[in-house]
């Protein structure tokens with residue numbers, strides 16, 4: 346196996362392959378921004394613990410390519426919140442691949458939110474705002490009155506907690522996209538269905554394969 350480094354040309358090839366497997370045709374500008382983001386994350390992760398995914402291949406596939414899975418479900422020009430965004434996944438990658446989106450990234454741990462601010466500035470991501478708050482405090486501590494067409498999250502919490510945090514942030518007809526591992530359908534099956542009332546939400550599951558690794562992943566989509 347050849348040695349690949351975060352953000353080098355082989356790393357970009359891997360991400361490009363992963364993006365294509367998920368139906369996205371990445372342009373060179375998006376690939377280069379992701380590469381720069383990967384280099385910043387790798388450097389920062391040497392100093393402070395921001396993410397347990399450190400292997401460059403895993404970064405390309407499990408962080409960057411996987412972050413693209415919600416793209417087909419997000420309408421053009423949408424206002425999107427990523428809650429519990431950690432070091433910026435999927436939010437910052439969505440903002441890079443979809444400059445039409447207005448992306449709000451919400452993360453409660455200060456060092457992670459600060460890293461995202463640094464990365465967004467370095468990468469010139471003018472469509473991103475980062476809030477170091479808890480998602481459930483959006484209405485009081487966030488941008489008052491701003492509601493979202495889509496609230497996405499990955500590896501955040503169980504579905505009932507996600508719904509309780511995301512629902513108050515939704516614009517009319519907004520949707521919640523929870524990125525889950527292989528057991529999204531089972532989690533939805535086990536969800537207390539009273540969580541889907543008032544106002545009513547419909548739920549569905551879209552399964553996909555993590556590119557290259559072929560591991561099963563799922564999106565639980567509430568709309």
Ligand SMILES: C[S@@+](CC[C@H](N)C(=O)[O-])C[C@H]1O[C@@H](n2cnc3c(N)ncnc32)[C@H](O)[C@@H]1O
Nearest residue numbers: 429430431434451452453454479480499500501
């Ligand atoms: C397992 S990490 C996942 C990070 C990122 N979404 C990813 O997939 O790489 C979960 C993140 O959610 C953040 N978090 C947990 N509860 C939160 C809340 N109520 N509001 C905002 N962030 C939260 C944690 O601080 C942590 O960074």
